[in-house]
Amino acid sequence: MHAWLCENPVGVDALIWKELPTPEPGPGEVLVEIKAASLNFPDLLIVQNKYQMKPKLPFVPGSEYAGIVQAVGEGVTHLKVGQPIACLSGTGGFGTHTLAPAATCMPLAPQFDMVDAAAFIMIYATSWHALIDRAALKAGETVLVLGAAGGVGTSAIQIAKAAGARVIAAASTDEKCELCKSVGADATINYSKHAVPQGLRDAIKDATDGKGPDVIYDPVGGDFAEPAFRSIAWRGRYLVVGFASGPIPSLPLNLTLLKGASLVGVFWGDFARREPKANASMMQELATWYAQGKIKPVIDRTMPMSELKAAYAHMGSRGVKGKLVMVNS
Known part of the structure; x- marks a missing residue:
C-alpha cells in the first residue's frame, strides 16, 4: 500500500507519499481499500498540529473516506469482505488502504456513488x-x-x-x-x-x-x-x-x-459518541434521503490522490464550492 505520511506536523509540504506494509485488521477493525477520500478543514489543521485531536506520529491524514472492505478482524460481524463502506475515522484516508474501526463504518447500498460517499458523513x-x-x-x-x-x-x-x-x-x-x-x-x-x-x-x-x-x-x-x-x-x-x-x-x-x-x-x-443509537438512526435516514434524491453532496472537483498537496492549496484559496475529493484509480 501507499499513503501520505505525516512524520512532522509542520504543514502540508512536510507530507511524504510512502510505500508502507499493508496491515492486518485487529479485533474490531476492517482493512479498507480506499476508493475516494474527501478533504475537510480539520485535515489541514491536523497536519499543522493545530487540531484538537493530535494523533501519535507518524500518521496518515484524511478523516473521511469510502472504499471496499478487504479483510475483517475478530469480532466484526456486521461487515463482510467485498462490502462498500464509508467511514469518518479522523485519520487514514489519504492512501490506498487503511485500517478502520468497524463500529464507525457506514455500510453502503451498491448504488451509493463512492465519491459522494466520501463526502457524505x-x-x-x-x-x-x-x-x-x-x-x-x-x-x-x-x-x-x-x-x-x-x-x-x-x-x-x-x-x-x-x-x-x-x-x-x-x-x-x-x-x-x-x-x-x-x-x-x-x-x-x-x-x-x-x-x-x-x-x-x-x-x-x-x-x-x-x-x-x-x-x-x-x-x-x-x-x-x-x-x-x-x-x-x-x-x-x-x-x-x-x-x-x-x-x-x-x-x-x-x-x-x-x-x-x-x-x-x-x-x-460528541453526539455520535454519547448517543450512538440516535446517531445510527439519523445516518440510516440520511442514506434513505440520498437514495430518494433529496440530498446529494456538491462536489467541487475530484483530484488524483497523488495531487493531495495541490488539493490542499486549492482549499486554502477559499475558492472551493462544496467538497474536494481525492480518488484512487
Whole structure:
C-alpha cells in the first residue's frame, strides 16, 4: 500500500507519499481499500498540529473516506469482505488502504456513488444534528445559512429544504450564490457587497421582510456572528457550528434576552459518541434521503490522490464550492 505520511506536523509540504506494509485488521477493525477520500478543514489543521485531536506520529491524514472492505478482524460481524463502506475515522484516508474501526463504518447500498460517499458523513450528519435535532426546525420556518457554498453549507440548504423550510443562503461571491440557488436556496445574500455590520443586517432584514430568520446556521463565526444574531427572529435559534473564518466571536448575552432567542451548540462528534443509537438512526435516514434524491453532496472537483498537496492549496484559496475529493484509480 501507499499513503501520505505525516512524520512532522509542520504543514502540508512536510507530507511524504510512502510505500508502507499493508496491515492486518485487529479485533474490531476492517482493512479498507480506499476508493475516494474527501478533504475537510480539520485535515489541514491536523497536519499543522493545530487540531484538537493530535494523533501519535507518524500518521496518515484524511478523516473521511469510502472504499471496499478487504479483510475483517475478530469480532466484526456486521461487515463482510467485498462490502462498500464509508467511514469518518479522523485519520487514514489519504492512501490506498487503511485500517478502520468497524463500529464507525457506514455500510453502503451498491448504488451509493463512492465519491459522494466520501463526502457524505461529516457534512450531512453535522447539518441534520444541527437543524433537525438541536434546532427542532419546523416546516415553514426560515433558515439563514452563513458560509452557504461550502460543504456543510450546501448540506444545510438541502436538509432545511427537505424539512420544508425557506432558506436564505449567504456567500461571498455571485457565483457561490448561484450555486446555493441550484441546490435549493430560495434567496441569497452576497455578503461581500454588504458592509459589516449594518449592511449585513439590512440585507437580512430585506430577505425576511423584517421578521428575521427563525434559525441561523453558522459554520463561519468571526465578524458575521453578532450582526446575524442581532437580526434573528423572536424565539430564534442560533446554531454555533464552527469558526471557519478563524476568530471565535464574543456575543453580548443581553441579545438572547431581547429576542427570547437561544444560542445552541452543535457538536456532532460528541453526539455520535454519547448517543450512538440516535446517531445510527439519523445516518440510516440520511442514506434513505440520498437514495430518494433529496440530498446529494456538491462536489467541487475530484483530484488524483497523488495531487493531495495541490488539493490542499486549492482549499486554502477559499475558492472551493462544496467538497474536494481525492480518488484512487
